Amino acid sequence: MDKKLAIIATKGSLDWAYPPFILASTASALGYETQIFFTFYGLQLLKKKLALEVTPLGNPGMPMPMGMDKWFPVLGMALPGMQGLMTSMMKQKMKSKGVASVEELRDLCQEAEVKLIACQMTVDLFDMDPTQFIDGIEYAGAAAFFEFAGESDICLYI
Amino acid sequence: MAEFDQELDASGLNCPLPILRAKKTLNSMDAGQLLHVIATDPGSVKDFDAFAKQTGNELLESKEDAGKFHFMIRKA
Numbered sequence: 001m002d003k004k005l006a007i008i009a010t011k012g013s014l015d016w017a018y019p020p021f022i023l024a025s026t027a028s029a030l031g032y033e034t035q036i037f038f039t040f041y042g043l044q045l046l047k048k049k050l051a052l053e054v055t056p057l058g059n060p061g062m063p064m065p066m067g068m069d070k071w072f073p074v075l076g077m078a079l080p081g082m083q084g085l086m087t088s089m090m091k092q093k094m095k096s097k098g099v100a101s102v103e104e105l106r107d108l109c110q111e112a113e114v115k116l117i118a119c120q121m122t123v124d125l126f127d128m129d130p131t132q133f134i135d136g137i138e139y140a141g142a143a144a145f146f147e148f149a150g151e152s153d154i155c156l157y158i
Numbered sequence: 159m160a161e162f163d164q165e166l167d168a169s170g171l172n173c174p175l176p177i178l179r180a181k182k183t184l185n186s187m188d189a190g191q192l193l194h195v196i197a198t199d200p201g202s203v204k205d206f207d208a209f210a211k212q213t214g215n216e217l218l219e220s221k222e223d224a225g226k227f228h229f230m231i232r233k234a
Contacts, residue, residue: 029177029181
């Protein structure tokens with residue numbers, strides 16, 4: 001029987017969009033049956049039109065280009081436009097290094113039949129409109145997650 | 159370089175794309191056929207080794223040549 005991987009994706013930023021989709025698509029290529037359960041901010045990753053950003057705020061581990069962290073210490077990171085700037089720099093960097101876009105990895109996951117599940121409670125909580133999500137996803141709750149996760153070989157909370 | 163049935167140039171692509179493209183190409187091939195993969199991602203050396211071990215596809219050759227990595231995989 002195939003191995004199983006269960007992932008909970010809870011974060012909705014550009015950098016944190018990568019781990020669940022990279023791991024899920026790779027696991028599928030290795031023959032795993034894979035599910036990702038998207039909850040809270042993780043639901044941003046299921047939107048048709050992704051508007052994911054990366055923030056340098058409260059993130060001392062983020063490598064800053066051109067010694068920007070010296071010129072703009074902590075408070076400077078809160079300047080208007082800084083998040084947009086960081087996001088476009090990060091996207092450019094990823095493109096130049098041959099790193100796939102989040103959309104591409106998500107497509108690959110769907111192609112490989114990774115099951116993408118939206119947390120129904122979060123959808124209700126934030127009054128999210130299901131028509132803004134991509135096709136082919138399911139809606140479920142915690143008990144449904146455990147039905148799969150309880151039999152998984154690997155279970156990750158991201 | 160030995161003969162092969164299909165070739166995949168994954169140069170310039172980063173993790174996990176070389177593995178995903180290789181898997182996709184293997185899906186379209188018959189058992190026993192050979193796939194030659196070219197990659198520039200240094201991480202792909204360990205990744206293709208691990209891919210072969212976990213999927214049963216055989217890694218016949220893994221070598222570096224002029225800054226590129228070459229893998230020969232026999233489809234299980």
